[in-house]
Amino acid sequence: MSVILNISIFPLDKGENLGEYxxxxxxxxxxxxxxxxxxxxxxxxxxxxxxEVLELAARCYAELEPDCERVYMMMNVDARKGRTxxxxxxxxxxxxxxxxxxx
Numbered sequence: 001m002s003v004i005l006n007i008s009i010f011p012l013d014k015g016e017n018l019g020e021y022x023x024x025x026x027x028x029x030x031x032x033x034x035x036x037x038x039x040x041x042x043x044x045x046x047x048x049x050x051x052e053v054l055e056l057a058a059r060c061y062a063e064l065e066p067d068c069e070r071v072y073m074m075m076n077v078d079a080r081k082g083r084t085x086x087x088x089x090x091x092x093x094x095x096x097x098x099x100x101x102x103x
Contacts, residue, residue, distance in 0.1 A: 002086035005053035006076045008042035009060050011068035021068070025060040032056050035087055042074070046087045050079055 009025050010018045029036050029045060034056065036045040047053040057075055064071050080086065 001048060001079060001081050002083035003047050003050050003053050003077060003079045004086050004090070005045045005047070005057060006042050007045065007057055007060065007073065008075075009057075009064065009071065009073040011064055012070040012072050013068060021064055024063050028060050028063050029056065032059075037087055044087055046085075050077060053077065 009022075011021050014021060026038060026043065029043060032045075034045050034047050034052070036043055045053055045056060047056070054077075057073065061071060061073060078086070083089070
């Protein structure tokens with residue numbers, strides 16, 4: 001099974017420049033060893049189960065919670081049985097269709 005979690009997490013009480021806090025959450029994601037793709041508005045992470053990716057999201061929250069009064073976290077989950085390497089294959093499929101292919 002492939003479970004892709006797209007997460008956006010940051011504090012709402014730390015002003016306009018939040019890169020320091022996003023970097024802290026990203027370090028938690030990187031340390032997990034799970035494949036991920038960081039984007040400008042969120043990060044996609046792939047795991048083998050819903051529990052695995054949700055536990056990682058909880059660890060990201062736990063990283064920010066001690067010194068943040070208000071944490072915003074938005075998540076989307078796509079769980080698909082029989083899929084592997086969803087982070088790569090989902091994008092490749094769309095890119096092939098955009099180019100007129102049939103991936």
